[in-house]
Amino acid sequence: MSLSRYFVLTETPTGLPRQDQFTLKEAHLPDLGPGEVRVRNRWLSVDPYMRGRMSGVTTYVEPYDLDAPMEGAAVGEVVASRHAHFSEGDRVRHMAGWRDLAQLPGDDVESLPNYDVPEQAYLGVLGMPGMTAWTGLNRIAGMQPGDRVLVSAASGAVGSLVAQLAQTADCHVVGVAGGKAKCEWLRSLGVEAVDYKGKDASELSAALGAASPEGFDIYYENVGGPLLEAALANLRDHARVAICGFIDRYNATGVVSGPSNLHQLLFRKARMEGFIVLEHWAHYPTFLDEVAPRVARGDIHYRESVVEGLERTPEAFLKLFSGENEGKMLVKLS
Numbered sequence: 001m002s003l004s005r006y007f008v009l010t011e012t013p014t015g016l017p018r019q020d021q022f023t024l025k026e027a028h029l030p031d032l033g034p035g036e037v038r039v040r041n042r043w044l045s046v047d048p049y050m051r052g053r054m055s056g057v058t059t060y061v062e063p064y065d066l067d068a069p070m071e072g073a074a075v076g077e078v079v080a081s082r083h084a085h086f087s088e089g090d091r092v093r094h095m096a097g098w099r100d101l102a103q104l105p106g107d108d109v110e111s112l113p114n115y116d117v118p119e120q121a122y123l124g125v126l127g128m129p130g131m132t133a134w135t136g137l138n139r140i141a142g143m144q145p146g147d148r149v150l151v152s153a154a155s156g157a158v159g160s161l162v163a164q165l166a167q168t169a170d171c172h173v174v175g176v177a178g179g180k181a182k183c184e185w186l187r188s189l190g191v192e193a194v195d196y197k198g199k200d201a202s203e204l205s206a207a208l209g210a211a212s213p214e215g216f217d218i219y220y221e222n223v224g225g226p227l228l229e230a231a232l233a234n235l236r237d238h239a240r241v242a243i244c245g246f247i248d249r250y251n252a253t254g255v256v257s258g259p260s261n262l263h264q265l266l267f268r269k270a271r272m273e274g275f276i277v278l279e280h281w282a283h284y285p286t287f288l289d290e291v292a293p294r295v296a297r298g299d300i301h302y303r304e305s306v307v308e309g310l311e312r313t314p315e316a317f318l319k320l321f322s323g324e325n326e327g328k329m330l331v332k333l334s
């Protein structure tokens with residue numbers, strides 16, 4: 001009952017992490033202390049930002065310590081509690097992921113909201129990725145009805161909600177994704193899709209220009225690289241570029257050169273702004289009020305790629321960088 005299996009990172013990766021740099025360990029948990037809860041995790045989230053935590057340096061968040069239990073969002077069930085707000089059987093979310101059995105202060109655990117959605121939705125469309133989509137569009141890019149919106153990694157956890165929120169705000173949406181299947185799925189949602197695979201910056205720029213001849217008021221950036229250059233070449237006057245992620249460079253070794261056409265920000269009187277969703281978390285209840293009922297009604301579509309078994313968590317994580325995930329990448333524990 002108290003045996004916890006958890007992943008540690010044993011080496012700081014250079015480039016794409018290798019599976020042998022993650023080790024599964026086990027330990028018996030101590031007796032529950034005052035205010036603590038023990039949670040049997042059912043779903044683990046793996047997210048691109050975790051690559052930054054594996055770099056050994058502080059970005060906007062502390063790096064993972066080598067040989068220490070890794071962290072990440074998880075959803076599970078309370079199996080023991082010495083905290084006044086939690087009882088056995090409560091469904092909760094917390095950050096002690098990458099393990100099957102978690103023990104942590106109850107103050108660091110939150111009850112799942114009560115919408116009619118599967119519990120793992122609180123790791124994806126109604127969790128941090130969903131909140132990120134909503135924040136970038138509304139609080140950073142200042143989306144207005146009728147805007148022409150471009151989003152990269154458009155079929156992913158963040159991107160697919162960006163696309164749909166923009167659609168319902170009567171925006172014209174173009175989504176960039178890798179490969180035919182992902183583009184077909186976007187088209188099935190009514191999103192104009194551009195496949196970036198095999199295209200250099202100038203070919204991408206031409207494809208974006210064809211998809212939206214009048215350019216874009218908003219670029220929701222998840223990727224970086226040649227796509228950013230192509231997007232900058234297609235901005236409209238007073239465009240807003242919300243910098244959410246640069247997944248193209250997370251595994252880069254050596255110097256990564258930036259876009260050659262940053263001057264487009266000047267010519268188009270445009271604004272580019274990065275953001276980290278945690279700084280906006282006070283608005284999570286507003287996001288939930290707005291988006292959760294639509295997810296529960298089935299008006300918002302989301303996909304999940306599920307890998308089963310704790311031991312496959314590193315494999316699930318690495319799929320984010322090969323684009324093998326379709327929507328939110330999750331690990332399901334039995």
Ligand SMILES: NC(=O)c1ccc[n+]([C@@H]2O[C@H](COP(=O)([O-])OP(=O)(O)OC[C@H]3O[C@@H](n4cnc5c(N)ncnc54)[C@H](OP(=O)(O)O)[C@@H]3O)[C@@H](O)[C@H]2O)c1
Binds near residue numbers: 159249277321
């Ligand atoms: N700022 C924040 O607070 C915040 C919070 C959450 C997420 N993010 C960022 O948002 C972005 C999306 O995250 P997510 O959780 O929704 O992941 P996701 O989009 O569900 O999965 C990652 C996707 O990125 C694409 N990708 C991977 N490597 C790529 C490359 N080299 N070039 C182009 N595309 C590549 C792949 O899609 P394709 O098959 O289409 O290439 C892959 O499926 C990430 O950059 C992440 O860091 C930022």
